[in-house]
Amino acid sequence: MHVLIVEDEKSLHQEVRQFLLQSQYLVDSAYTYAEASEKIFVNSYDFVLLDLGLPGGDGLDLLREARRNDRQEASFIILTARGAIDDRVKGLDLGADDYLPKPFSLMELQSRMQAITRRKFGLKRQELNFGNGFQLDATGRTIRYNDQDVSLTKKEFDLLHYLLLHKNRVLTRLQLGEHLWGNVLEDDSDSNYIDVHIKNIRKKLGQFAPTDFLETVRGIGYRVADSN
């Protein structure tokens, strides 16, 4: 996967770049409007992560320009800290694939990219195998164990799915909470909702098979380990 990061803020640019490189993406960088415009024109990318406030121009113009003479189908994700409400609507109208307001979580960015990839390649069914014989169907939103249905609540399902997408990574309660409650401004960061969800997930899956794969990392958060 080839990704172009268009972001003028150097520190942020470096962090996103480092994260994507670790996640095995091929990363290219642009810091200004002109640079980005040229790179998009010359190279072919799977993803363009686009900041809107760029030196030399507005990111939305870049999106408009790219969509006009697009040969390949690069997916645009807008990343912005601009407060304007209509940026989101405008961006999506212009053909952006997603919109993440800053500050965003890198994990969230990655799962959005995965979702876009799934959509783009028409993967109707996305199935994840985990533990010993568990199967998660992301489109049907079901979990099965050897053809037996495991029933989870909506939030429990989302939580488990998110952990599975970031296998072998420790996710903190905050990262998990932000994924579950992303749209809502919550003011209690110390809530133990996540712990209760995890407890319930373990209880429900534990009726079928051991749940050692869902690890607690003390004081930090949770991780799904590779069963192999």
Next chain:
Amino acid sequence: MRLEAKLALFNALSKLLLVLLGAVVIPPIVSRVAVAHTDQRLHEKREEVLQLIQRDGISAFVQGEEYADYNILKQEYITLTPLPPTPDGSHAPHPPRIFDEPRQVDNQIEDFRIMSQQFATNGRNYRLEIGSSLATVELLTDTLRRMALWVLVIGALLTIATDAAFAHYLLRPLQHLITSKLQGVHHPSGFSYEPLETTTTDFRRLDDSLNETMRRVQTAFEKEREFMSNVSHELLTPVSILQSRFENMLQDPELGHAHSLKIVESQKTLYRLRNTVKTLLLIANIENEQYLRDEAVSLAAVLADVTNELDDRLAQRDIKLLEDLQPDFVVRQANRTLLFTLLFNLISNAIKYNRWGGSITVQGRPEADGYRLSVTDTGPGIAPQHLPHLFDRFRRFQAGASAPEGYGLGLPIAKTIAGFHNAPLTVQSTEGKGTTFSLLFS
């Protein structure tokens, strides 16, 4: 009351007063005029009679005792009475007198206006009386009075009508100004800067200064919007950098456990900062009318979304949620996302500040002045001295060690969104029993 109505009312009242004054003042004047007129006539007749006597001699009239002449309807009479000689034999010409007195004419007693004069001729004294029936005078007075009153009433009605029409014409620009520029303008962007068509200098000035003020307000709004946009960029970009950096650091396999814990703590602090900034931006954006209010939103539908999100939390604390909307209410001109946030905050608070195994009642009822939606919890309640400050930004109450964490921003957000939808948010609380937040949609 509108200016035009007030003017018309005042006009009508003053005209009514004028008519009443006329009704009081006109009759005495008219009767005076009538009497004066009668007296004048009597004088003239007296002159005429005296002239006739001078020309034809008194004997042409008085042969014996007395001369009397009436007209057929007995409205007038003339008498000439010889008087007994005065004791001293002098002539006693009396100046003419005018008075009212009853007189018998043909067996009928009637009131007369009488002109009486004594004069001497041929060495004898005579008294001349000319009388005019008072009934006649009164008839005249009556006619005059009635005519005057009619003229007055018709005049008053006519002027009331013309004055009202003129006032309406004159005040039309003001009316236009009110309907097109003041009513229904909640934000300078919805203001019409079209100059008002008027020749009245005062309205011209009013319109000009109104336009000028609105232009200034609009500029201020735009500056604020720009400022907010810059502030959000300047504050959220560093937060974003730190958040990404912490995430990357946590992924480092060589990071020790102690440092990992520190980073998680830092993440929490950063999250708090982030939420504070975002909350302030959200409130500022709502207050700055950055959100559209162009959807008709069913409260039951929003409530369903909210409970769907909060189901797990309710279950985790074993709290029952009772929905009782009878009937559902559709908020016109609403913003669904914001209404969701509003209800989410209220219900999420009701969960947070509830007791284990308690309940939350969401009740909706139509009322005389709108539709009331209330969220009632069975928590410990809020002390009365805290209630007035409940919606203040950045204030939170220590209800004891078990009080959940929070930074006191949920309620100010709720209050701002409620205000944006013109639905006042109020709170009632009984310590030990619970708290009710209610919204009144109009």
